[in-house]
Amino acid sequence: MAMENSSISPPNGSCSPLCERNWTDFNCSIPGQCFYPNFYVLLPVIYSVICAVGLTGNTAVIYVILKAPKMKTVTNMFILNLAIADDLFTLVLPINIAEHLLQYWPFGEVLCKIILSIDHYNIFSSIYFLTVMSIDRYLVVLATVRSKRTPHRTYRAAKIVSLCVWVLVILIVLPFTVFAGVYTVPEEPDHKSCVLSFPGSETFWVKAGRIYTLILGFAIPVSTICILYTMMLYKLRNMRLNSNAKVLDKAKKKVTVMVFIVLAVCLFCWTPFHLSTIVALTTDLQTTPLVIGISYFITSLSYANSCLNPFLYAFLDDSFRKAFKKMLECRPA
Structure with a gap:
């Protein structure tokens, strides 16, 4: 079995999904070279903040959409599922933080599969729900331009x-x-790591996994979204030029x-x-503190997306x- 380190390797070859984000390691595969003391305390602090803020914000979004009758719209159904995906990821961050601090995996095989799976769910689910939301927005704009109704665009359909x-x-x-x-680790039987272990050629599987994630998790959905928004802007531009067309009402615009x-x-x-995946596929960067620091920053940035959306909803x-204000009000029984 060839072991594929799906993360930046901490000391002694352990492979933390906390630092993982699927091969942002820039070909760092030599145990002990990819960890620096400055990151030992800083990263758990950053990820703890992301966990606390993300869990609080996304749970509030879920509560508001489920409890407030006026919030049960098609768009909010997709937002609800996006919040559930983000909440699910932030729920397992404490386990990842614990592994980072312990520098080995003490939680067993089953939990390893669950944690790595949820980490990858987060990579794909966010962009796929946003793709669906973009498709929905395009259909709304298209129906408005043609002055047609959308009878099949229902809350139940959004659930399906x-x-x-x-x-x-x-x-x-x-x-x-x-x-x-x-x-x-053969040299240290007590030192266990949660990793992706591929059969056969490690180089082949690593590259295949990176390309697989890049195409399905970024290239296809982002290309779809770009095409949809380009068409949407084109429709809106023509709508403004056509004096007989109805403009989007204020709510739809918002x-x-x-x-x-x-x-x-x-x-x-x-x-x-x-982009770091592309760099890993096309170059052979040397592992330096700067490269590792950039890699950790990229990982932190991708994690941070799980806690930003609730603030965007509240602001926009x-x-x-x-609904948030009502939820925070202390009303007498």
Whole structure:
């Protein structure tokens, strides 16, 4: 079995999913070379903040959408699922932090598969739900331009689409779940690592996994989103030029702008991660403190996306702000 270090390797070859984000290691495969003391305390602090903020914010979003009757819209159904995906990831961050501090994996095979799977769910689920939201926005704009209604665009239909996205993401992540496992360093039987262990040629599987993640987790969905928004802007431009066309009402404009900004923030957080994959595929960078520092920064940025969306909703959506305020009010029984 060839072991594929899916993370920046801490001392003695351990492989933490906390630092992982799927091969941002820039070909760092020699145990003990990829860890520096400055990161030992700093990273758990950063990830603890992301965990606390993300868990609080996304849980609040989930609560508001489920409890407030006016929040049950098609767009909010997709936002709900996006918040669930982010919440799921932040829930397992404490385990990753513990592994980072212990510098070995003490939690067993089953939990290793779960943690690595959830980490990869987070890579794919965010961009896929944003792709669905972009498709939804395009259909709304198209229907408005043509002065048509969208009878099939219902809350129930949004639930079915969300379920299909979850099934698709699970199928995409399944290979990582299968290959995830606990690896024991031969020289140190007590030192265990949670890694992706591939059969056969390690080089082939590493490259195949990177390309697989890059294409399915970035290239295809981002290309789809770019095409949709280009077409959407074209339709809106023609609509303004056509004096007989009805402009988008204020509410639809606000939702469209919100989806666009959430998408922009997601791409800002995730693009460096996927660019690092391209760098890893095309170059052979030497492992230096600077390279490792950049790699950790890229990982932190991708993690941070899981806690930013609730602030965007609160800032951009009046209904969210009002619902948050009601939730925080202390009313007598």
